[in-house]
Amino acid sequence: MRLTPAGALVLVAFSVPVAIELRTLFGIFGVALPLASVVVFEAVLLAAIAVAYVASSDSDADAAAKH
Amino acid sequence: MEIHAYEKLWLGAALLLIVGFIGTVAFGAVGAGVDMIDDDGGTVDPGALDQHPKFGDPGVYQSGPNEYDVYVVAQQFQFQPGTAEAIEVPVDSTVTFHVTSADVIHGFEVVGTNANTMAIPGQVSTFTVETDEVRDHGIVCNEYCGSAHHAMEGTVKVVPDDEFNATDGGA
Amino acid sequence: MATFVDRYPEEASVVKACLTVAFVSLGIGAFFGLVQALHRTGVVRLFSSVDYYTVLTAHGVLLALVFTIFFLLGLFTWAITRSLERPLPNIRLTWAWVGLAQAGTVATAAAILAGFVPDIGVSADVLFTFYAPMKAHPLFYAGLAMFIVGTWLAGADWFLAYREWRKDNPDERIPLQTFMVLTTMLMWYLATIGVAVEVVVFLLPWSFGIVETVNPLLTRTLFWFFGHPVVYFWLMPAYLMWYTILPKLAGGRLFSDPLARVVFVLFLLLSTPVGIHHQYLDPGIAEGFKFIAMTNTMFLLLPSLLTAFTVVASMEHGARQRGGEGRLRWLGALPWRDPAFTGMALAGLMFAAGGFSGMINAGMNINYLIHNTLWVPGHFHLTVGTAVALTMMAGSYWLVPQLTGRKLYSRPIGLAQVVLWFVGMVFMSNAMHRAGLAGVPRRTAEPQYNSFDFTTTMGSIEELQLQIAVGGTLLFVSVVLFSFNMLASAIEDPVETPVDDRLPAPLSGADGSPRVLDNLRLWTAIAVVLVVLAYTLPLASIVQDAGLFGNVPGVPMLIGNFVESLAGVIA
Ligand code: HEM
Ligand SMILES: [Cu+2]
Ligand SMILES: [Cu+2]
Numbered sequence: 001m002r003l004t005p006a007g008a009l010v011l012v013a014f015s016v017p018v019a020i021e022l023r024t025l026f027g028i029f030g031v032a033l034p035l036a037s038v039v040v041f042e043a044v045l046l047a048a049i050a051v052a053y054v055a056s057s058d059s060d061a062d063a064a065a066k067h
Numbered sequence: 068m069e070i071h072a073y074e075k076l077w078l079g080a081a082l083l084l085i086v087g088f089i090g091t092v093a094f095g096a097v098g099a100g101v102d103m104i105d106d107d108g109g110t111v112d113p114g115a116l117d118q119h120p121k122f123g124d125p126g127v128y129q130s131g132p133n134e135y136d137v138y139v140v141a142q143q144f145q146f147q148p149g150t151a152e153a154i155e156v157p158v159d160s161t162v163t164f165h166v167t168s169a170d171v172i173h174g175f176e177v178v179g180t181n182a183n184t185m186a187i188p189g190q191v192s193t194f195t196v197e198t199d200e201v202r203d204h205g206i207v208c209n210e211y212c213g214s215a216h217h218a219m220e221g222t223v224k225v226v227p228d229d230e231f232n233a234t235d236g237g238a
Numbered sequence: 239m240a241t242f243v244d245r246y247p248e249e250a251s252v253v254k255a256c257l258t259v260a261f262v263s264l265g266i267g268a269f270f271g272l273v274q275a276l277h278r279t280g281v282v283r284l285f286s287s288v289d290y291y292t293v294l295t296a297h298g299v300l301l302a303l304v305f306t307i308f309f310l311l312g313l314f315t316w317a318i319t320r321s322l323e324r325p326l327p328n329i330r331l332t333w334a335w336v337g338l339a340q341a342g343t344v345a346t347a348a349a350i351l352a353g354f355v356p357d358i359g360v361s362a363d364v365l366f367t368f369y370a371p372m373k374a375h376p377l378f379y380a381g382l383a384m385f386i387v388g389t390w391l392a393g394a395d396w397f398l399a400y401r402e403w404r405k406d407n408p409d410e411r412i413p414l415q416t417f418m419v420l421t422t423m424l425m426w427y428l429a430t431i432g433v434a435v436e437v438v439v440f441l442l443p444w445s446f447g448i449v450e451t452v453n454p455l456l457t458r459t460l461f462w463f464f465g466h467p468v469v470y471f472w473l474m475p476a477y478l479m480w481y482t483i484l485p486k487l488a489g490g491r492l493f494s495d496p497l498a499r500v501v502f503v504l505f506l507l508l509s510t511p512v513g514i515h516h517q518y519l520d521p522g523i524a525e526g527f528k529f530i531a532m533t534n535t536m537f538l539l540l541p542s543l544l545t546a547f548t549v550v551a552s553m554e555h556g557a558r559q560r561g562g563e564g565r566l567r568w569l570g571a572l573p574w575r576d577p578a579f580t581g582m583a584l585a586g587l588m589f590a591a592g593g594f595s596g597m598i599n600a601g602m603n604i605n606y607l608i609h610n611t612l613w614v615p616g617h618f619h620l621t622v623g624t625a626v627a628l629t630m631m632a633g634s635y636w637l638v639p640q641l642t643g644r645k646l647y648s649r650p651i652g653l654a655q656v657v658l659w660f661v662g663m664v665f666m667s668n669a670m671h672r673a674g675l676a677g678v679p680r681r682t683a684e685p686q687y688n689s690f691d692f693t694t695t696m697g698s699i700e701e702l703q704l705q706i707a708v709g710g711t712l713l714f715v716s717v718v719l720f721s722f723n724m725l726a727s728a729i730e731d732p733v734e735t736p737v738d739d740r741l742p743a744p745l746s747g748a749d750g751s752p753r754v755l756d757n758l759r760l761w762t763a764i765a766v767v768l769v770v771l772a773y774t775l776p777l778a779s780i781v782q783d784a785g786l787f788g789n790v791p792g793v794p795m796l797i798g799n800f801v802e803s804l805a806g807v808i809a
Binding site for chain 3 (some may be wrong): 002003004005006007009010013016017020021023024026032035046
């Protein structure tokens with residue numbers, strides 16, 4: 001499925017609360033994560049979205065090339 | 068009128084959730100005896116607080132073995148007692164607070180706990196707490212009351228029995 | 239194909255006049271919001287903390303009352319006109335209420351903003367709840383009264399339009415949007431009785447010095463009689479858009495018309511007899527009354543939960559119409575590129591989070607932990623500050639072109655704007671909730687104290703402060719982008735079809751549903767009975783305590799204190 005630029009932007013936005021709440025989640029289990037871990041986690045999420053975006057636009061290009 | 072099967076399911080779950088909520092609070096109030104602020108404190112004449120037997124000289128009063136009453140007057144921008152001198156109560160005792168206001172509406176919140184009430188002129192708020200640990204607590208006014216509202220704070224000290232001096236804090 | 243402005247040019251001007259006031263208030267209010275976020279966290283303090291409360295009063299009034307309600311006035315005028323398919327019966331009446339509400343707004347805003355200039359001798363630093371015995375300048379109360387009467391006349395105007403329509407269509411069901419407008423206004427008439435009595439009978443005469451004293455608990459209770467249903471007055475325009483516009487934007491149709499009606503009827507019935515849930519910590523109100531208010535409040539969750547279902551179901555339907563498949567993959571098929579859609583969807587998502595923190599507020603016992611802490615603004619910036627405000631901004635991207643006949647200047651900027659709002663609000667609201675749990679009070683210029691420190695369970699207070707400041711800044715930038723986009727759209731060239739303004743009929747229409755749903759008299763009567771049951775005894779006991787006019791003299795904010803202390807120095 002194609003990830004549009006708009007879709008990617010919304011995913012990026014959505015990753016922010018997920019990252020921020022990571023510490024709350026661990027907090028429930030009594031693990032106190034440092035702030036840096038949130039930053040790292042968010043960076044990983046952003047990288048994942050970037051990869052998905054590039055991959056989907058590549059496959060798009062392929063699909064377009066076939067036609 | 069047509070209601071989708073999923074929607075019926077959702078409706079049922081929603082109702083269950085709501086009744087569950089009401090149930091827990093009802094249990095908290097009746098079963099566990101969680102204390103709410105209500106109309107038990109009665110009323111006072113806000114213009115004549117100084118003639119009131121207790122609010123006229125606010126502070127800590129012993130009412131029984133290990134039982135204390137604390138009378139507090141909130142006014143722009145201090146708690147009396149609390150601000151100029153800390154409220155001192157002994158550990159392992161039952162303390163009933165009586166809070167009123169001499170001017171506008173204030174808040175009286177023992178920071179980070181659920182000892183929290185509004186102080187309304189003419190009305191007396193009462194609530195009871197158990198002191199189970201020797202430590203200091205902050206008090207803040209959490210209702211906007213005027214230009215220096217942010218400076219309105221105080222302290223409650225829970226002290227060991229032998230350090231407790233009933234004459235401190237106004238009693 | 240003509241759009242709204244071509245069919246109803248006069249009405250379009252009315253809507254534009256309302257939205258203009260709304261957007262100007264939004265701009266000013268957001269600037270004050272930024273100032274607050276920076277000031278109370280200690281990041282940047284531009285002025286003395288005394289002025290903080292002038293800023294906060296203006297922020298609350300301009301955003302929670304003026305922005306939201308003027309948007310509502312515009313939206314409802316549009317909705318009534320288009321759904322009844324006829325112009326308003328008497329456009330002079332229409333302009334009269336627009337003028338009255340605007341004049342009231344100007345008077346109230348002037349009274350508040352004059353607080354920045356002590357020399358004028360007018361001020362109203364009483365916050366948007368104006369609890370007596372804090373006393374504002376009479377101009378403040380008079381403006382409020384005019385504003386409210388303006389909204390009453392607006393409602394009368396819409397009811398007249400409906401009556402005209404009914405004459406020509408004796409047997410038809412009330413069109414859905416009209417039904418929503420009318421039920422909302424019935425709720426509003428009932429709710430505003432509280433604030434009207436408070437202002438006109440007690441506060442206005444008292445601020446003029448005709449009466450000496452007030453009963454603070456009585457005026458406070460009357461305020462909250464109005465103060466909770468006003469929440470639904472903010473929310474109903476958003477619901478109207480979620481039910482009737484969002485499904486279309488998603489590419490589908492509304493799931494069920496009758497259920498939408500049920501939801502609005504439930505709001506009419508239950509919105510008002512709950513106000514005492516804002517007074518869980520007030521002395522002078524018996525626990526039983528608080529319990530009744532809580533029970534009603536919990537049932538008020540029901541229409542919102544039903545709405546959540548319908549909104550998601552309609553979006554899914556839309557996505558599948560657009561070729562979406564799979565259990566969750568259909569989400570990808572939604573039109574995320576459209577700022578109107580994306581904004582509303584994100585607003586709905588945040589509303590779910592806000593609903594969750596609202597359940598905590600509503601629980602009578604848990605409430606004691608967070609009452610009047612920063613948790614509360616954290617909560618309502620998700621609800622009114624996002625579910626409502628973001629839906630209104632997003633809706634404007636679709637609505638305004640119909641009023642101007644001009645295309646939106648930039649969709650990408652619109653998309654960036656709504657996403658930025660979402661991210662900013664995640665930061666600000668999340669940190670506010672946490673700080674509230676640590677006991678940090680709301681409405682406080684410098685929440686830092688000499689005798690104690692706040693302790694957090696997770697992260698540090700400094701970290702939370704920073705999150706609030708960063709979030710507030712992003713939100714402000716978002717409003718700047720919105721205003722820019724609206725202004726730039728106003729000078730585009732007029733086009734034939736600026737936006738696709740058709741609204742498809744719901745999947746299941748009103749026809750099969752019970753007629754009693756449209757019986758507005760019946761629902762109003764039940765609503766009145768519920769209010770009488772919930773409020774008679776508490777009000778009677780409050781009046782018995784200290785009398786109607788009480789025994790507490792006023793305390794002028796803040797200039798009065800200043801003048802008095804000056805007098806003290808001279809004497
Ligand atoms: C730029 C966006 C915004 C920012 C940065 C912002 C920031 C803030 C902050 C920091 C406070 C807490 C002040 C305190 O308690 O000391 C506050 C209060 C408040 N905000 Fe906002 N806000 C924004 C948008 C909105 C919107 C859109 C609404 C409603 C439509 C809104 C309604 C309110 C209300 C009603 C209060 C409470 C005022 C009071 O306690 O009297 N805000 N805002
Ligand atoms: Cu205060
Ligand atoms: Cu409420």
